[in-house]
Amino acid sequence: MRFRARVRDGRIVVDEPTNLPDGTEFDLVSVEDGPDDIDPRDAEPSDLTEEEERGIIHAMDQIERGEVVSYKDVRKEMDEFIASLPK
Numbered sequence: 001m002r003f004r005a006r007v008r009d010g011r012i013v014v015d016e017p018t019n020l021p022d023g024t025e026f027d028l029v030s031v032e033d034g035p036d037d038i039d040p041r042d043a044e045p046s047d048l049t050e051e052e053e054r055g056i057i058h059a060m061d062q063i064e065r066g067e068v069v070s071y072k073d074v075r076k077e078m079d080e081f082i083a084s085l086p087k
Contacts, residue, residue, distance in 0.1 A: 005014045005028075012028065048056070062068050 003014050003018065004016070005012050007013070059068075
């Protein structure tokens, strides 16, 4: 599960209603934390299948090896390409 929340008056408030029962525990990670701070290999069991977990771990390994291109870089290349097209 994934939730979007904000801090209000020192409390974490989920933006949308949830159907979680009272007492449900989960770990929170700030979106300001980078990928170095989040590693699925350290996570507790989740709703992911084994195949999904393997895929995430594979992707994290690719990131560590520098084998991926960031969205920002792809977007920049796309914008440059579109700008170069005849009008």
